[in-house]
Amino acid sequence: MITATLGKNTTVSHSGRQVSSGQPVFQTKDLNLWYGEGQALTNINLNINENEVTAIIGPSGCGKSTYIKTLNRMVELVPTVRTSGEILYRGNNILHKDFKVEDLRTKVGMVFQKPNPFPKSIYENIAYGPKIHGIRNKRILDEIVEQSLRGAAIWDEVKDRLHQNAYGLSGGQQQRLCIARCLAIEPDVILMDEPTSALDPISTLKVEELVQELKKDFSIIIVTHNMQQAARISDKTAFFLNGEVVEFAETGKIFSNPADKRTEDYITGRFG
Amino acid sequence: MITATLGKNTTVSHSGRQVSSGQPVFQTKDLNLWYGEGQALTNINLNINENEVTAIIGPSGCGKSTYIKTLNRMVELVPTVRTSGEILYRGNNILHKDFKVEDLRTKVGMVFQKPNPFPKSIYENIAYGPKIHGIRNKRILDEIVEQSLRGAAIWDEVKDRLHQNAYGLSGGQQQRLCIARCLAIEPDVILMDEPTSALDPISTLKVEELVQELKKDFSIIIVTHNMQQAARISDKTAFFLNGEVVEFAETGKIFSNPADKRTEDYITGRFG
Amino acid sequence: MKYVDQAQVTKKMGTRLFANNLAKMLFLLSTLFGIAVLAVLIYRVASDSMGWINKDFLLNKLSTVPERAGILGAIYGTLWLMAVVAPATMILGVGTAIYLEEYAKKGKLQSFIQTNISNLAGVPSVVFGILGLTVFVRALDLGSVVLAGGLTMSLLVLPVVVVASQEAIRAVPQFLREASYGMGATKWQTIKNVVLPASLPGILTGVILALSRAIGETAPLVVIGIPALLIPLPNGILDKFTVLPVQIYYWTVDSALVAEYANLAAATIVILLIVLFAMNSIAIIIRNKFQKRF
Amino acid sequence: MDKTAGVKKLNISGLIQEKKKSPSIGNFTEKLIPKILFGIAAISVLTTIGIVLTLLTETVLFFKEVPFLDFFTGTKLKPLGKDAVFGILPLLTGTVLSSAIAMIVAVPIGVMSAVFLSEYASDKLRKILKPILEILAGIPTIVYGFFAFTFVTPLLRSFIPGLEPTNILSPGIVIGIMIIPMVASLSEDAMNAVPNAMREGALALGATKLEVTWRVVIPAAMSGIIASFVLGISRAVGETMIVAIASGSSKNFTFDVTQSMQTMTAYIVEVTGGEAAAGTTLYYSLYAVAMTLFVFTLLMNLAAQYVSRKYREEY
Amino acid sequence: ACGGKGDKGGAGDLEGSVVIDGSGTVFPLMAKVAENYMTNEQEGVSVEVSRAGTSAGFKKFLAKNGTDFNNASRSIKNEEKAEADKLGIEVQELKVALDGITIVINKDNKWAKELTQQEVIDIFTAEKGKKNWSDVRPGFPNEPIKTYGPNENHGTYEFMFEKILEEQELPGGINLQQDYSTLVDLVSKDKNAIGFFGFGYYENNKDKLTAVKIDFGKGPVEPSLETIKEDGDYAAFTRPVFTYLNVNHAKEKPEVLDYAIYLMENAQDVAKETGFAPLSDEDKQTSLETLKAMKK
Ligand SMILES: Nc1ncnc2c1ncn2[C@@H]1O[C@H](COP(=O)(O)OP(=O)(O)OP(=O)(O)O)[C@@H](O)[C@H]1O
Ligand SMILES: Nc1ncnc2c1ncn2[C@@H]1O[C@H](COP(=O)(O)OP(=O)(O)OP(=O)(O)O)[C@@H](O)[C@H]1O
């Protein structure tokens, strides 16, 4: 059952998943979203592809967080939320009320702006996901923990203190721990909401490198305020403004030759 | 007992007080001040004259508030405060431990950054000072209230609602009420710590005009972040930096021809 | 290689969601349990008291004959008790709160007094009864009169008033104090004219809650000794007395002898609960009305 | 004085100076007030000292007559009559059993209510349910005593035939009901203090609400929850009227909860209500029992403070 | 001022308070007399009655600033007299009425409605080892006997123990209670219960309890106001009940003496209502004369 698999440097993808880059994992069709009376997203149409890093940029309050939280339906934690339209995850409409969110969230992991480890040991933080999904075997858990921590490039830093409280780690380490926690349930997609905005430059760099690494195995959607970051790490970039997608294209194109005047204004720092 | 004296427009000063403009009310000699271990003021030497408006400017955290709060010893409300040096108020060292702070504060009034009326009626707000100083006669109190509100140029706006709660007033009115409250004990000096920073431009203008008016009868020390304000209303300006007085001179000179490079940098907006 | 078998996860999801829904029902039922008990309790008491609450019941003195028995004496006793507890807790509670918040230097002494108060809050009420019996009834030789009961009760509810007053005083913004000091007011003038008026609603709320606690307490008064039969109305704080909860106690105990005493106890409970609900509503109204004025 | 304010001005500072000159007691007051207030604040400390002293002096006298060990290991309590015997164990078992039953009722229901209120209920529902639960906490204990005696006991006797008319089970359950709001409200506070980010982290891994609650929220709020239990125990141990009415006054040493038993608090009420003539061993026994009770609840309260302070989670 | 039967209307001219404690047996009678006194005679006087039990009451009576009266369901003991002498308290015994110790059983107990005096003694004493009803008499159910009674604070306990059981050791299992109401309740809810207390508590709870007819040798006798007489058929279990007056107080406080006189004049009427057999007129007059003599 346990087969030694890919180390950090292999480029082979996870076994068991079809790899045909360019295939859409998320197709958003005419998505509208309201918080109570206020509309936060308007007519979003966006296809997100497998094994790519998609960056979402835009000024504060434009709906970036709202959008990616819709992709794993975390947005529903706000009781007043209403949506219309469709989001297809590998062909199934996740907004349909019969769709099981817990299932979705097992496949679509999320990393938050502020590192939010549980107040447990490092080991328990990672093992939490597998455990709730029914994996109880200690040996398997041990391996998952190691693999996930390695995958998040933090294994060497924590391997001697796996049973210490996660709050003893630095902010940057905590964030990579949260990424590792996400990897432990082997999601298909990873959503990241400004994952480096609470981190210092060196930690930021590490997380960015990690994202580059992870993209081989996962589809990644990352919200960022930092234009340079988007340019550095993403394959595609979507520019949001006032709850709408103004432009969505190859990152290179967005930053060198934006089609829309507003995109240009934003990336050249004229507002936002 | 009650002697009729100068009206609003006369330039003669209050009876019973020597008027020789240019005479110092406050002489600060080698003042040092620490909050616990951190030094907030270093070797301050500054003379403040009668019937002038003295502005204190400087970047945030440079010790402006600390300094003017030392002039009425309000700074002592912070339990860890220690001082060395002298501040002479009309010749008496107010830092001496036998000096009665209540007496000092009766003569040195203060207006704060955020309007802070008491949660009482407008009338009671003004009458508060005279009452605590033993004036109980209703007729006299009535007169004091009217005179102070007139003095703070707010009488016409509030005369019909003297017994309503002061919190019903706008921010600008509240601030002028606070100035009126201060006038009601007829201080010798009025300290103002960024009195307009919480106000809109129109209210700010009103307060500035008021300061110009008041200067005929009172010595005024005003802390401000707003360079234009300092230039508009003050006679002298002191520029503070890191707890030290960098430059102290006629306002005209400071703004047109500062002696110190740092002053120039600051007033031209190069930092702060 | 995959450790997490998605198919397996999906298969188990149903069970997990079922467990979640089941748990939710259980949690809801738990919450409703307390409420159901409250409903049953009120229903029982109300139906037992049916027909027994009328003008005579409120205005008659105590009697051994159920039909003639009334609770005027207990009402008088409760009122007199409050006449001692209200000012005593007000002075002691607010005084302590002012001292701790405005005068005491943050340090060992202050935190000692603070810890002491929170421990006092946890001392069982019978122990206060013993203190009252030993100190007020016996050592000061007051006998089991209103004053002795009131002082005992005041000490018992003191922590409630202290803590509520401290919170109220702490909520007075510093800038109001500064405004007052800035006018040359002394510390006491500032406290008296600015801090106390501003914190009064919070203090009153605390006092009312303390009084409603005192009105319902039984054990300390039973311990300091209240006669089983006391008919005359108390006319001062040096008179013997009985109060509503003690009356309930005796009637409940004696209900085995005279069945109607259970109805009298229930009727007295209804009156007591009405008084308590009214007091708590007043406290809530005061709190809501005067909240957030700065 | 002519009254044309605005034209002629009052010399206020003059007036104030005038007042200042007149002899005033202001300064004196200013010095006196803190002393008075300190005296008042000291009363709470004096109360504690008073409690300890009154209990201690008489307790010492008691132990002169009844050996310490005999008291704490004695299974026989026969305080009245010629050959009185003082063993506190019957009272201790009564107290421990009533508190244990109370906690068996209050802990699960209290914590589950807290979970419902903090994790499952909508804001609207919580705003309705919480105040109702709080009413439960404000009901005088004598009312619960009446309820236990006239309702719960007869109800229980209808399906536990062996249950005595007075027993420790029924008051134990009712004390538990009384403590539910306390456990619920303190536990809910602790759960509310757990940052939402933590819940989101777990939900995003595909956890159900139950899994979030059970494995993240409750562990994170554990210190607060335990503190609520400890305070609950302290309340249960100190509860008097419910047991005084509904548990009888049998002083048998037994662990059978269907039997009548007496708690320490009910003993105090019984003895003071009957005879408490100073100077007798019976009289001193009152203080020895009260002292035991006081020490026990004090330790509980200190433990609760310690737990919630020391083990406060860092998040 | 004397509160004789003559001046009705409840507007007496006395003020002050009368404090009574002691017997729980006498309590209902005394409470009723006190209530009548306060409503019909002297509104200004506060008569408070408690019921700690005879023995407990004596401790409060024989103390500095002690109670004015102590109700008693037994006569004062020698050591209590000695204590009174030591404190300089002059004590006056006032016989109030007659009571019969009543043995009560549960309504569902259909077997033990009649017992011999010896059987009662055996049931309440340990040595005979009558643990089950069947040990008492063949044919009784083989179920444990549950004995109940007032605790040692009470005169009734002492009367039972000393006079009826002849100071034989009581079994450890007896359930002793402070409050008579609790006893009534316990016996009425326990099928195997047998208990004892004053006739009044039975009389007022006839619907809940059965009184055992006692065979003193001449056939079973039911306790009743007729049989409970000094020369009645129930005489073996009959006892006088008293109240003890602190004469010092009576001399200092007119209301105390006034109440004592009122009590002696009116107790007999109330006695019947509350389940006591009245005294002979002779006893009553003797007491009244003694009291009236104190008036000077
Ligand atoms: N819980 C909520 N209730 C109501 N409105 C909300 C809520 N959360 C967000 N909004 C509103 O929805 C809009 C989009 O918010 P969102 O958080 O998605 O912006 P964002 O692009 O992530 O901004 P930022 O860069 O500041 O994180 C904003 O106008 C915001 O005020
Ligand atoms: N209560 C206090 N305790 C400790 N340090 C203080 C306290 N108040 C001010 N300081 C420190 O003293 C220094 C001077 O503060 P001060 O408030 O006088 O600055 P300021 O010039 O008024 O700034 P601003 O323009 O922001 O009002 C700062 O470094 C500040 O951090």
Ligand SMILES: [Mg+2]
């Ligand atoms: Mg966001």
Ligand SMILES: [Mg+2]
């Ligand atoms: Mg400042």
Ligand SMILES: O=P([O-])([O-])[O-]
């Ligand atoms: O209460 P007693 O009559 O038995 O003393």
